[in-house]
Amino acid sequence: MxxxxxxxxxxxxxxxxxxxxxxxxxxxxxxxxxxxxxxxxxxxxxxxxxxxxxxxxxxxxxxxxxxxxxxxxxxxxxxxxxxxxxxxxxxxWRRGRGIEPEAVAVDGVDVRVWTTGLSRAEPRPLLVVVGGLQSPKELWAPILPRVADLGLAGVVAELPGVGENPLRYDWETPHRQLSAILDALADRARTAETYLLASGFAGHAAILAALRDPRIRGVVGNGPPVDTFFTDPVWQAQIPRSTRDTLAHLTRVPAEEVFEHLRDWPLGEDDLRSLTVPLAMVTARRDEIVPPFDFDRIRCATPELRLVEQDDVHGTPTRLAEVRAWSLREVLRMWPGADPADRARLDAEWAAVR
Structure with missing residues (x-):
């Protein structure tokens, strides 16, 4: 309840x-x-x-x-x-808008995603979008026509256990799912030029994937946990109950045991320092889920970081238009082949909504 x-x-x-x-x-x-x-x-x-x-x-x-x-x-x-x-x-809604369903095999299990811009004849670089613990793929999938307009192929997925995803959320599966998506689309997208746009806890998986899969060329995130969230019982005691219960549901662990289950999940300073691709991050000053120390750790340890801080709570719900424009802008900054006119338009859009 x-x-x-x-x-x-x-x-x-x-x-x-x-x-x-x-x-x-x-x-x-x-x-x-x-x-x-x-x-x-x-x-x-x-x-x-x-x-x-x-x-x-x-x-x-x-x-x-x-x-x-x-x-x-x-x-x-x-x-x-x-x-x-x-x-x-x-x-x-998606019919007639260039958005198609796809089934991706992860550990022998089909995982449904939404895609756009895939082509064997003219493959494009790939943008993979993944929402957080409570975000089914349909929450983010309306962004796909915009992704295609920017000259990218796009895929929107969800974390294991979220929405239609039948997998269990654990340490390994989310980042292996990201690589499985690249494997499945390699014949219709330039997956060696892949960028990740990952919200909340998907950002944790995106950083892990970028550390392990050289096809990933950049990560844009919004408020990912990396360290103290997983280990500090004082902080864990004050997070929203719905977050704790969602984690328990996705990991299939009793709610009273879920934080002990997550204790070995932090990304260490060595992990963040070894990240060789650009990282762009949105943080929220009043984040009630991810502690400030996690953002400090990212800020201090990540060698190539672009950061924007919002006066908001977790997920920046009151600044969605601004965060969306900034995030797409950062993807285009990471992609060397982006059209300068598209970059300029997103610069102007971001400035307008600010």
Missing amino acids: NDLDELKRLVTGHTVVTEPDTGDGPVLARIVADAGDEPGSWPHEWIRAGEAYDAAGEPLAALQCYLRGRFPFVDGPGRKRAQTRAVEAFDR
């Missing part, structure tokens, strides 16, 4: 990248229970709102509601129904 007040406080950051205004106040006011799928429950009311947007021909607004209905993770039939509706809504 989730803390309903906490969910209402945190869910506004769970927003599709196009940011339609869904007017959350009336929906939140109707919600009086976390579990179940009856009127007044968290999943039911978000699905009800999504269905209204679907009926009005606004699939992205519907998608946002369905994604919020499965937040923070699928724990019963109501949230499962919301998750299914989210995938269906995105599938309707």
Whole structure:
């Protein structure tokens, strides 16, 4: 059972990248229970709102509601129904926009991703986008047409255990999944020129992947844990309960044991110093999940770092347009073949939303 007040406080950051205004106040006011799928429950009311947007021909607004209905993770039939509706809504929206589904084999298990710009005849450099612990691929996939317009092939995936991903979230699987995606797309993208855009905990996996896979040429992240988050029990005691419970769900470890399970996950200073590709990072001054020391460790130990700090909480939910423009701008700064005109447009977009 989730803390309903906490969910209402945190869910506004769970927003599709196009940011339609869904007017959350009336929906939140109707919600009086976390579990179940009856009127007044968290999943039911978000699905009800999504269905209204679907009926009005606004699939992205519907998608946002369905994604919020499965937040923070699928724990019963109501949230499962919301998750299914989210995938269906995105599938309707993406048709005719150059976005295609793909199944990638990871350890013999098929993992679904969304792709764009793949071509055997004219392969492009690849941008892989992965959301955090509570971010199904449909949360980020609306960015794919923009990725294609910038001259890149794109793929949006989700961390193990999130959304439709059937794998278990552990130390090894997330970064091996990233390499498996590159293997699967090597005949239709220039995977030796791969860039990663990774939010939250996916940033931890992205750095690990960049340390092990020479095809990865740069990483852009937003608030990844690297060190103290995994080892400091005082800090762990104050993080949102929904984060702890999501970690327990994804790792398949009891909630009271999950932090002990994560104790060996830190990236050491030697790891960060040995990173040979560019790293660009968004940090939040009021991050309630990742401790400040983790950002200090990245800042001090990473040899090639570009950093922007936001006065916000984890995931920078109030600065999404700015963070999106800055992140794509940093990808183009890392990619030597980027069109200078595209770089200039993203520079201007970032300056405007700041």
